[in-house]
Amino acid sequence: ENDYDFRRIEARWAPVWEELAPFSTSDAPESKPRKYILDMFPYPSGDLHMGHAEVYALGDIVARYWRQRGFTVLHPIGWDSFGLPAENAAIKRGADPREWTYENIEQQKASMKRYAASFDWDRVLHTSDPEYYRWNQWLFLEMYKKGLAYRKDSWVNWDPVDQTVLANEQVLPDGTSDRSGAVVVKKKLTQWYFKITDYADRLLDDLNQLEGSWPAKVLSMQRNWIGRSVGADVDFVIEGHEAPVTVFTTRPDTLFGATFMVVAPDSDLAAELASGSTPEVRAAFQDYLEQAQKKSEIDRQDATRDKTGVFLDRWAINPVSGERIPVWAADYVLADYGHGAIMAVPAHDQRDLDFARTYDLPIRMVVDTTAPMTGTIPVITEEMLNEEPPTIDPAITGEALTGDGRLINSGPLDGLSKSNAIKRAIELLEERGTGRASKTYRLRDWLISRQRYWGTPIPIMYTEDGEEVPLEQDALPLELPWEKGMDLKPKGTSPLGGLEEWVATTTPDGRPARRDTDTMDTFVDSSWYFLRFLDPRDSTKAFDPAQAEKWAPVDQYIGGVEHAILHLLYARFITKVLFDLGYVSFTEPFSALLNQGMVILDGAKMSKSKGNLVYFTEELDRFGVDAVRLTMAFAGPPEDDIDWADVSVTGSQKFLARAWRLSGEVTAPVGADPETGDTALRRVTHKYLSEVPGLIEAFKFNVGVARTMELVNAIRKAIDSGPGAGDPAVREAVEVVAVGLSLYAPHTADDMWQRLGHFDGTKETLVAFAGWRKADPLLLVEDQVTAVVQVDGKVRDRLEVSPKIGNDELEALARASAAVQRAIGDREIAQVIARAPRVVNIATKK
Ligand code: ANZ
Numbered sequence: 030e031n032d033y034d035f036r037r038i039e040a041r042w043a044p045v046w047e048e049l050a051p052f053s054t055s056d057a058p059e060s061k062p063r064k065y066i067l068d069m070f071p072y073p074s075g076d077l078h079m080g081h082a083e084v085y086a087l088g089d090i091v092a093r094y095w096r097q098r099g100f101t102v103l104h105p106i107g108w109d110s111f112g113l114p115a116e117n118a119a120i121k122r123g124a125d126p127r128e129w130t131y132e133n134i135e136q137q138k139a140s141m142k143r144y145a146a147s148f149d150w151d152r153v154l155h156t157s158d159p160e161y162y163r164w165n166q167w168l169f170l171e172m173y174k175k176g177l178a179y180r181k182d183s184w185v186n187w188d189p190v191d192q193t194v195l196a197n198e199q200v201l202p203d204g205t206s207d208r209s210g211a212v213v214v215k216k217k218l219t220q221w222y223f224k225i226t227d228y229a230d231r232l233l234d235d236l237n238q239l240e241g242s243w244p245a246k247v248l249s250m251q252r253n254w255i256g257r258s259v260g261a262d263v264d265f266v267i268e269g270h271e272a273p274v275t276v277f278t279t280r281p282d283t284l285f286g287a288t289f290m291v292v293a294p295d296s297d298l299a300a301e302l303a304s305g306s307t308p309e310v311r312a313a314f315q316d317y318l319e320q321a322q323k324k325s326e327i328d329r330q331d332a333t334r335d336k337t338g339v340f341l342d343r344w345a346i347n348p349v350s351g352e353r354i355p356v357w358a359a360d361y362v363l364a365d366y367g368h369g370a371i372m373a374v375p376a377h378d379q380r381d382l383d384f385a386r387t388y389d390l391p392i393r394m395v396v397d398t399t400a401p402m403t404g405t406i407p408v409i410t411e412e413m414l415n416e417e418p419p420t421i422d423p424a425i426t427g428e429a430l431t432g433d434g435r436l437i438n439s440g441p442l443d444g445l446s447k448s449n450a451i452k453r454a455i456e457l458l459e460e461r462g463t464g465r466a467s468k469t470y471r472l473r474d475w476l477i478s479r480q481r482y483w484g485t486p487i488p489i490m491y492t493e494d495g496e497e498v499p500l501e502q503d504a505l506p507l508e509l510p511w512e513k514g515m516d517l518k519p520k521g522t523s524p525l526g527g528l529e530e531w532v533a534t535t536t537p538d539g540r541p542a543r544r545d546t547d548t549m550d551t552f553v554d555s556s557w558y559f560l561r562f563l564d565p566r567d568s569t570k571a572f573d574p575a576q577a578e579k580w581a582p583v584d585q586y587i588g589g590v591e592h593a594i595l596h597l598l599y600a601r602f603i604t605k606v607l608f609d610l611g612y613v614s615f616t617e618p619f620s621a622l623l624n625q626g627m628v629i630l631d632g633a634k635m636s637k638s639k640g641n642l643v644y645f646t647e648e649l650d651r652f653g654v655d656a657v658r659l660t661m662a663f664a665g666p667p668e669d670d671i672d673w674a675d676v677s678v679t680g681s682q683k684f685l686a687r688a689w690r691l692s693g694e695v696t697a698p699v700g701a702d703p704e705t706g707d708t709a710l711r712r713v714t715h716k717y718l719s720e721v722p723g724l725i726e727a728f729k730f731n732v733g734v735a736r737t738m739e740l741v742n743a744i745r746k747a748i749d750s751g752p753g754a755g756d757p758a759v760r761e762a763v764e765v766v767a768v769g770l771s772l773y774a775p776h777t778a779d780d781m782w783q784r785l786g787h788f789d790g791t792k793e794t795l796v797a798f799a800g801w802r803k804a805d806p807l808l809l810v811e812d813q814v815t816a817v818v819q820v821d822g823k824v825r826d827r828l829e830v831s832p833k834i835g836n837d838e839l840e841a842l843a844r845a846s847a848a849v850q851r852a853i854g855d856r857e858i859a860q861v862i863a864r865a866p867r868v869v870n871i872a873t874k875k
Contacts, residue, residue, distance in 0.1 A: 033686035035653030038776045043143070045779075049792045052147045057101040064100045065580045066092040067559055067619075068146075069588030069596075070107045073133035074114045077140045077645045079628040079635060080589070083671065085146045086661035086773075087625050087730065088587040092147050093772045094725045097801040103580055104147055105562040107154035108134050111162070112551045113191060113208060116483040120517050126483045127511070130157055140646065145654055145775045147797065154565040156554035161561065162485040163506030164571035165553050168603070170488055170499050171610060177224045178477075180497065184295055184364065185476060187216035192519030193480045194220060196550060197473050198254075198595040204325030215295070215322050220478040221487060221547070225602045229255055229470045232601055235617055242621040244668070247593040254594050256471025261455050263372060263464040265290060265345040267356065269305060274298060274345065277367030277469045280377065281458065282450035285439035286395035287372035288385070290345045290356045291338065293364035294321045299341070302356060306342045313339045314358060321360040329360050336361060336384040347372075348463035349454075350440065359384060367469045379429040392424040396447060398434035475599065477550045482517045482524040484548030485509070490534055491543055498536045509548070523547050555596055556603040559583050559618060577613050586619035593624070623728055626670040635673075643673050655774035656682040662730040662773045685777045688741045688766055692781035694748055697760040699786045706758025707751060712808050713743040714762040719804035721769060730773075737769045760785070764799075771796045818843040818869045825852040836863040843869040 057063065068088035071081060092104040110130050119126035134155060141148070154161055172178040186195040190209035194216070199207045206213050225232070233255045236248050260279035267274055276290070292299045294317055303314035317339045321329070328334065338359030345354050361380050362371050375385035375392040385392050399421060423429050436442040441457065442450045458464025478487065486507045488500035500507055510531045517524045523546040526532060536542045563576040582604075597619070604618040627634060630641045648657050659681040664671040703711060717740045724733045744762045748754045764785055771778035775797070782788055782796035792798070811831060816839060818826045826848040830839060840863040843849055849871065856873040863869045 033689045033777075035655060035682070035685075035776070038689075038780045039143075039654060042776045042779050043145070046145070046795075047142070049795070050150065051792045051795055051797060052102075052104060052149050053151045054101060054103050054149050055151055057103075061099065061101045063103065063580060064092075064095040064584045065103045065559075065582070066095065066585045067104070067562075067583045067587070068106065069586070069592065070109050070555070070558065071137060072109045072112060072114070073130055073137055075133060076136050077144070079643050079645055079648070079673065081137075082144065082645050082648070082657060083628050083661045084588060084625050085141065085144060086658040087623070087667050089146045089658075090662060090725065090730050090733075090772045091585050091587065091623075093775070093797060094722075094801075096147070096797055097768060097771065097799070098722070099800060102147075103562070104149060105152040105154075106141065106146070106148040106150075107152075107558065107562065107565070108137070108156065109551065109555055109558075110134060110155045110157040111484045111548075111554055113193075113481060113483070115157075116481055116517055119483070123514075125511055126517070127157070130483075131155075143649065143654060144658070147775070152562050152565050154558065154561055156551070156558065157483070159506040159508050160568065161565070162509075162554065164557075164561065165485040165549055166488040166500070166505050166507060167502060167571055168553070168557065169549070170502060172223060172606060173489075173499055175606075175610070177227065177606060178221060179224065180219055180221050182217065182219045184215045185218050185220060186213045187218075188213060190519075191481075192521045194218065194476060194478065196476050196552070196595070198598075200326070202327060204327045213325060218478075220476055221489075221545075222474040222476050223553075223602070225475045225598075226470060226472055228602050228605050229257065229472050230468075231605055231616070232472075232598065233257055235601070235605075238617060239620075239622075243619075244590070244622060244624050247590065247597065247622065247624065250593045251598060254472065254598065258469045258471075260451075260467060260469070261458060261464055262368070262467040263458060264348060265372065266348070267302070268344045268346070268353075270302065270343070273463075274370050275368045276370045276372045277467060278372060280374065280451070281454035281464070282436065282439075282442065282445075282447055283374040283377050283395050284347065284349050284372070284454055285442065286374040286376050286393045287347055287354060288375060288391040288393055289354050289373045291359045291362045291371050291373050291381075291384070292341075292356065293362040293369040294318045294339075294358040294360055296364040296369035298370060299358045302341045302343050303358070310339070310342045314341065317358065317360075324360060326363065329363065332380060334361075336380070336387050338384060338388065340388075348461065349457060355390070357384075357388075365473060366471070375429070376423045377430055379431070382423050382427065382429040386424075386427065393438060394422065394430065395437060395439045395442075396430060396432075396434040396450075397437045398430045398432045400435035402433060402435075402446060475550075475552075475602070477553055478545075478547040479550055480521065480523045480547055481519070482509075482515075482548065484551055485553065486525065487545040487547055487549060489545045490536060491545070492536060492540050493542075498542060501537055504537075507544075552595055552599050556599040557607070559600070560607075560613070572612075574612055574614075581613065582615045582617060583619045585621045585623065587623045587625065589627075590624040597622075623667060625667045628671045628673055630672065631674045632672060648678070652678040652682055653685075653776075655685055655777045658775075659685065659734065659773045663734040665731055667728050667730060684738060684741070685770075685774055687745070688737070688770060689777050689781055691741065691744055691748070691763045692767065692784040694754045695760045695763050695785060696755040697757045699760075701757035701760055703757045703761035706756045706761065707747060708758075708808070710743060710747045710751065710756070710758040710762055711805075713740060714758070714765050715804040715808040717765060717769065718802055719809055722801065725772070733769075734773060737766060740766055740769070765802065767796050768799045768801065771799070814866050816843075816865075816867055816869065818846060818849050818871070820849060820852040820871045821873055822870075823852070825849050830866050832866050834866045836865045839863045839865045839869055843871065 092102050096102045115126040115130045118129045169178055186200050188195050188206040188209055188211055190211035200213050201207050258279050261281040262275050264273040264275050303311050338357045341356050343356040345356050373381040375381040376394045433447045436445045436450045455466050486509055488507050490498050525546040532544050534542050560572040563572050600618045605616050607613045608616045635642050656678050660676050660678045664676050721733050767778050767781040778796045788794045813829045814832050816828045816830050817824050826846045828842055840861055859874045860872045
């Protein structure tokens with residue numbers, strides 16, 4: 030028993046923890062302060078992998094740390110268990126996705142327990158359980174009542190491999206699906222949306238509250254995703270078209286330079302305008318539209334692409350100049366941004382310029398970007414008068430002038446600067462009632478319908494005449510049905526459509542109806558799960574507002590940066606909705622966020638296809654849980670990637686053995702007064718106690734581990750060549766090591782704690798609840814001595830310095846002293862003799 034054997038230690042403690050359920054928070058005392066520490070919950074695909082090993086090691090450090098600081102810590106775990114991988118696996122096996130899902134959950138749960146993350150196992154939830162997803166349906170209905178869930182017909186992103194729609198957020202920058210990798214195409218469908226755009230301003234403005242506690246990168250990604258643009262809406266009358274067409278522009282100052290109008294080919298407006306035109310135009314437009322639909326949004330926005338379009342043979346009237354301008358359809362204008370139509374100002378917008386040059390449309394400069402913007406008159410030399418100035422005319426250079434300048438060719442705006450002209454143009458438009466100040470966002474409403482099986486059924490039915498009828502709350506959950514032999518293969522319509530018995534139903538007032546056969550995007554599930562953890566067994570409500578008041582918002586959220594946009598934005602949105610509905614009193618779900626890096630191998634992301642996977646359970650078998658966890662903490666700053674080829678898990682293991690051995694050497698009895706012990710060692714111990722909290726709170730876990738190593742070294746020395754193993758200061762230091770190690774290496778730490786005589790079989794005597802001791806301030810003060818400084822034999826100053834100070838440093842301090850400088854005055858120094866650490870003699874020239 031005197032050798033560190035991680036297998037024996039793991040086997041010793043796992044059953045103890047299983048029995049004591051130490052991290053259950055069901056009996057949290059009212060008197061203690063609380064923390065809610067949340068790790069992003071896993072998707073149950075296969076067993077845990079090294080990425081999980083990292084996030085759950087780091088999250089656990091935070092949770093265990095706050096417990097040591099005397100907080101009741103809520104640290105729950107569950108499974109995000111709806112979604113496509115289960116469905117695809119089920120198709121392959123011809124089986125119910127439930128089988129695959131719950132088998133994997135059991136496996137992951139066992140691995141998680143083995144990994145000894147300090148979760149509250151009484152609060153486990155699975156989003157695919159009816160007890161969970163019925164509250165997705167509840168949420169949907171609450172939002173439906175408020176007009177925040179609505180159905181519309183629109184062009185959606187279609188994944189041709191998975192045969193389902195995708196949210197904009199699920200389309201990668203290269204236009205492919207983040208699920209299947211297929212090139213995403215557009216398809217027109219009637220789908221359910223959540224009105225996240227109503228919350229765009231709040232989602233953007235409230236990011237300011239998170240400044241400093243969320244990674245800057247995530248904040249900026251969210252800001253860009255929401256993408257607020259400020260400008261004006263301008264109404265253009267179209268000849269022969271009843272309603273005016275509104276365009277959004279960020280540059281109303283350039284109104285007099287608008288020489289044509291462009292509408293998105295895939296907008297309703299374009300179809301209307303074309304249909305009112307000649308047969309030739311209609312045919313050309315139809316052709317063009319088909320081309321455009323094959324392109325991804327990313328392609329269409331690519332500024333370097335050649336511009337294409339068709340003239341619709343329709344004319345618009347500029348509302349300020351009265352000028353008649355041609356209307357085109359072109360795919361560089363997007364149907365679902367702004368109003369899907371623009372006023373084109375080729376002189377000052379590059380895309381418009383490229384288009385105008387391709388189709389020979391007029392280009393008119395309205396901002397002179399060479400005009401001086403200050404009041405000074407430029408000096409014109411003779412040379413300048415003789416030389417032809419280089420032209421800036423965009424029609425010739427092909428370069429749009431986007432900078433500031435003075436307005437020209439613009440009637441009432443002439444002479445104004447860009448920003449003044451923007452204000453004045455908006456005033457003019459508002460006076461005439463043909464425009465107004467306006468904002469536009471890149472953010473789109475959240476499309477939540479999915480044509481797949483393994484998700485939450487949408488609680489809506491439709492009568493024969495197409496009326497939407499929501500389910501009554503007491504009809505929930507609307508369970509996801511399963512029939513043996515059910516065909517889940519993607520066919521472009523939801524598999525639920527094949528279950529006629531389920532689809533055919535009646536409305537609460539007895540009319541025949543059919544159910545919506547789509548299921549909800551699984552991001553709905555994860556948008557509020559942190560609230561369900563507060564009481565996952567409550568069968569009467571989604572969560573208890575009183576519990577939310579006690580625990581939420583989450584104090585610290587930990588997970589991967591891959592969720593920087595989607596999940597975090599949706600969770601923020603739903604939190605604000607719940608706030609507006611009066612269910613919670615806060616508006617942001619996650620007060621602080623930590624993104625861990627990835628675990629890589631030889632500089633490359635691990636993946637099955639590359640064959641460079643490091644298997645989680647194999648690592649645990651070889652090195653032990655604690656060594657793997659400690660390695661995750663020690664590898665570097667948590668935000669950085671960990672290259673598993675560069676770390677030394679054996680090194681971690683050896684260190685744990687060194688620390689553990691100390692606990693068997695201590696001979697001072699439990700409770701021996703440390704104040705009677707060795708002061709030098711105590712200084713090291715108390716420095717550790719005072720420094721580590723700040724390190725952990727700043728997520729410098731690696732430095733925290735390094736400090737623990739230093740303390741272990743100091744104890745080793747104290748035992749071998751200092752006061753010896755019987756000194757009470759040695760006991761104190763080893764106990765502090767056990768508590769410190771409990772953050773990273775729970776088995777080793779509890780074993781040490783028991784060997785030190787503290788564990789009596791109860792939960793309270795586990796090292797996890799030992800408590801972080803207070804550092805004694807008297808032991809933190811460094812030793813100091815007083816050095817006197819004499820000038821020409823007279824004492825002029827006294828300096829508090831370290832006894833280890835060198836002569837040069839002491840001399841420098843003496844020369845820097847104000848009192849000494851005053852004493853010297855303007856005399857010159859002849860000689861300085863420093864005798865560290867006590868005296869400095871300065872002699873001046875007479
Ligand atoms: C006239 C103009 C003149 C514009 C000028 C720019 C410069 P951001 O900043 O990205 O919001 N626009 C508006 N709706 C569009 C759509 N559906 N598809 C493509 N482009 C669209 O860009 C706003 C500008 O993008 C708007 O201001 C409009 O062009 C264009 F010197 O209007 B601008």
